[in-house]
Amino acid sequence: MSHANAMRRSLVLKRRPDGEPGPDDFQMVETPLPQPGHGEVLTRTIWLSIDPYMRGRLYDRPSYAPAQQLGETMTGETVGEVIASADPAFQPGDYVVGSRGWETHSLSRAGTLTKLPPGGAHLSAYLGVLGMPGTTAYSGMLDIGQPKAGETVVISAASGAVGAVAGQIARRAGARVVGVAGGPEKCLWVQEALGFDGCIDHRAHDVATALREACPDGIDVYWENVGGAVQAAAFGQLNFFARVVMCGMVAQYNDAKPPPGPTLGFVVGKRVRIEGLIVFDKPHRYAEWRALAAPWVADGSLRYRETISEGLDSAPEALAAVLTGGNFGKMLVRVGPERI
Amino acid sequence: MSHANAMRRSLVLKRRPDGEPGPDDFQMVETPLPQPGHGEVLTRTIWLSIDPYMRGRLYDRPSYAPAQQLGETMTGETVGEVIASADPAFQPGDYVVGSRGWETHSLSRAGTLTKLPPGGAHLSAYLGVLGMPGTTAYSGMLDIGQPKAGETVVISAASGAVGAVAGQIARRAGARVVGVAGGPEKCLWVQEALGFDGCIDHRAHDVATALREACPDGIDVYWENVGGAVQAAAFGQLNFFARVVMCGMVAQYNDAKPPPGPTLGFVVGKRVRIEGLIVFDKPHRYAEWRALAAPWVADGSLRYRETISEGLDSAPEALAAVLTGGNFGKMLVRVGPERI
Numbered sequence: 001m002s003h004a005n006a007m008r009r010s011l012v013l014k015r016r017p018d019g020e021p022g023p024d025d026f027q028m029v030e031t032p033l034p035q036p037g038h039g040e041v042l043t044r045t046i047w048l049s050i051d052p053y054m055r056g057r058l059y060d061r062p063s064y065a066p067a068q069q070l071g072e073t074m075t076g077e078t079v080g081e082v083i084a085s086a087d088p089a090f091q092p093g094d095y096v097v098g099s100r101g102w103e104t105h106s107l108s109r110a111g112t113l114t115k116l117p118p119g120g121a122h123l124s125a126y127l128g129v130l131g132m133p134g135t136t137a138y139s140g141m142l143d144i145g146q147p148k149a150g151e152t153v154v155i156s157a158a159s160g161a162v163g164a165v166a167g168q169i170a171r172r173a174g175a176r177v178v179g180v181a182g183g184p185e186k187c188l189w190v191q192e193a194l195g196f197d198g199c200i201d202h203r204a205h206d207v208a209t210a211l212r213e214a215c216p217d218g219i220d221v222y223w224e225n226v227g228g229a230v231q232a233a234a235f236g237q238l239n240f241f242a243r244v245v246m247c248g249m250v251a252q253y254n255d256a257k258p259p260p261g262p263t264l265g266f267v268v269g270k271r272v273r274i275e276g277l278i279v280f281d282k283p284h285r286y287a288e289w290r291a292l293a294a295p296w297v298a299d300g301s302l303r304y305r306e307t308i309s310e311g312l313d314s315a316p317e318a319l320a321a322v323l324t325g326g327n328f329g330k331m332l333v334r335v336g337p338e339r340i
Numbered sequence: 341m342s343h344a345n346a347m348r349r350s351l352v353l354k355r356r357p358d359g360e361p362g363p364d365d366f367q368m369v370e371t372p373l374p375q376p377g378h379g380e381v382l383t384r385t386i387w388l389s390i391d392p393y394m395r396g397r398l399y400d401r402p403s404y405a406p407a408q409q410l411g412e413t414m415t416g417e418t419v420g421e422v423i424a425s426a427d428p429a430f431q432p433g434d435y436v437v438g439s440r441g442w443e444t445h446s447l448s449r450a451g452t453l454t455k456l457p458p459g460g461a462h463l464s465a466y467l468g469v470l471g472m473p474g475t476t477a478y479s480g481m482l483d484i485g486q487p488k489a490g491e492t493v494v495i496s497a498a499s500g501a502v503g504a505v506a507g508q509i510a511r512r513a514g515a516r517v518v519g520v521a522g523g524p525e526k527c528l529w530v531q532e533a534l535g536f537d538g539c540i541d542h543r544a545h546d547v548a549t550a551l552r553e554a555c556p557d558g559i560d561v562y563w564e565n566v567g568g569a570v571q572a573a574a575f576g577q578l579n580f581f582a583r584v585v586m587c588g589m590v591a592q593y594n595d596a597k598p599p600p601g602p603t604l605g606f607v608v609g610k611r612v613r614i615e616g617l618i619v620f621d622k623p624h625r626y627a628e629w630r631a632l633a634a635p636w637v638a639d640g641s642l643r644y645r646e647t648i649s650e651g652l653d654s655a656p657e658a659l660a661a662v663l664t665g666g667n668f669g670k671m672l673v674r675v676g677p678e679r680i
Binding site (some may be wrong): 050 | 365391392443468533584610669
């Protein structure tokens with residue numbers, strides 16, 4: 001192999017950044033180029049993807065991505081060219097996408113690489129529109145947002161790798177799509193090139209006011225990429241049965257501690273689902289539950305307790321009681337006798 | 341009819357309560373007993389259900405329940421006995437459940453009433469365990485909470501009409517169930533009679549500390565009935581992929597204005613779904629999206645934009661840029677040329 005004496009350059013994490021990450025938090029290390037063992041593939045890196053989620057890995061705490069260890073090469077997705085292969089599925093000259101890192105050359109298990117089709121899209125697209133960010137947009141709209149024709153969809157960080165695709169998917173579904181982005185250049189591109197129905201420059205306008213004007217019918221789907229003031233404004237204008245895709249809260253990633261007050265950052269990392277329930281929406285469940293539970297009530301295995309307030313006149317006090325825990329179990333007013 | 345000269349007593353809303361509702365907010369009105377017209381049924385009220393959601397109707401603002409109008413009879417679910425019917429489906433002596441109000445007699449369209457089976461459960465059960473609160477618990481666990489065997493489920497207001505049933509359903513699913521209730525008597529009942537695996541008295545203990553002790557494996561399903569400090573404690577201990585059933589936030593119902601800081605009260609009333617998304621959980625979506633979107637990229641109908649940072653050494657600055665909006669579209673580092 002002609003690469004036998006070549007060196008590999010890798011950026012390793014030197015210290016955990018305090019706030020915004022910078023060059024001094026990393027160190028360039030040179031090591032001899034590794035050779036692939038059985039089932040391994042050596043690639044040279046062409047494109048390295050930089051994504052906001054990487055900030056979370058720099059904290060020494062559990063996250064959905066494992067914490068980056070000090071002294072180890074920073075991880076990240078790459079597109080590379082195979083330069084040596086000890087696996088029959090890959091040949092030198094193949095272009096592949098995989099998860100390796102901030103390094104000029106990567107040694108990978110063959111099973112972790114995806115070969116890119118010759119004559120396909122531009123290589124870098126496999127890290128963006130056709131890669132992880134694009135798939136994030138697709139999955140989020142398909143699995144959570146589910147925009148319908150005529151609905152209003154708001155996309156924060158609308159010119160970003162995820163937001164731009166998410167909004168275009170929603171437009172294909174027939175939704176009205178309004179973006180939020182930082183600066184006139186991004187907003188212009190979101191409207192002109194992406195064809196969004198509107199885009200709000202959060203640096204130039206009060207987002208709540210601008211959203212109310214841009215979304216006169218309220219918001220049915222909100223795509224959360226940023227958190228903070230944009231989130232507060234969007235949450236305040238959600239419609240009944242709105243869906244919020246919690247994809248990221250980049251506005252807070254540089255803060256080691258969460259901002260004061262409740263924050264929903266955990267919803268992203270923990271993939272929590274928080275959903276409002278009003279049983280009046282599900283009339284079919286009433287008879288279903290009665291049929292299921294009546295035998296359990298009859299055999300005593302489903303327990304319940306009642307607090308009985310006597311006489312119609314006592315209804316207001318009974319209502320006051322259920323609001324302060326003054327009842328024990330189901331609160332009822334006995335208005336009349338069962339038999340007369 | 342022997343009821344021709346009888347009177348009906350009704351509690352009408354006199355003024356909107358400021359804080360806790362009381363007797364002075366309502367007025368008792370006597371009117372002649374109505375007679376059923378074609379397709380109508382006259383019932384005498386036996387049981388009137390008192391539920392926390394009623395507080396929301398007393399505000400003059402849109403809610404999932406229509407605002408209660410001043411001077412009109414307060415609405416509520418009742419069990420009654422038919423005393424006159426102008427519909428062939430109902431006969432005097434039938435027991436029925438329906439949505440009418442705070443009144444001794446109700447005139448209803450026959451189609452709004454459900455006849456109760458003779459020899460069934462105690463009549464009041466059809467307003468509680470077998471009625472709206474029981475169905476709420478059933479629907480919330482079936483449609484949102486979905487507890488699995490071995491998971492940990494936390495139920496706030498655990499001795500209440502909804503919480504008691506929700507917890508018992510979760511136990512039948514094989515989950516470990518911990519309640520939160522106010523006072524030792526309720527907690528004892530929740531553990532002894534309902535068979536919950538534990539119950540925390542939020543008046544006697546710091547809920548966060550007690551929850552950590554009672555839920556050493558974290559919380560997989562949190563049933564929200566109360567909001568406030570209990571919510572904050574439970575949210576802090578949610579597991580990955582946890583589900584939160586937002587059923588009510590009774591701790592805040594007497595407050596005309598929401599408490600300071602973000603609050604999730606709107607999630608209940610608006611049935612909002614807020615869900616965390618990490619695309620790494622959905623590996624099957626990658627190839628699906630590439631197959632779908634590659635033609636759109638090829639024909640130019642799916643637009644994207646890239647910001648390219650030159651050389652591996654620039655990766656730290658590139659990461660700093662995506663965290664502050666310094667990029668425009670997908671951020672990439674060009675580590676090497678596409679062809680050498």
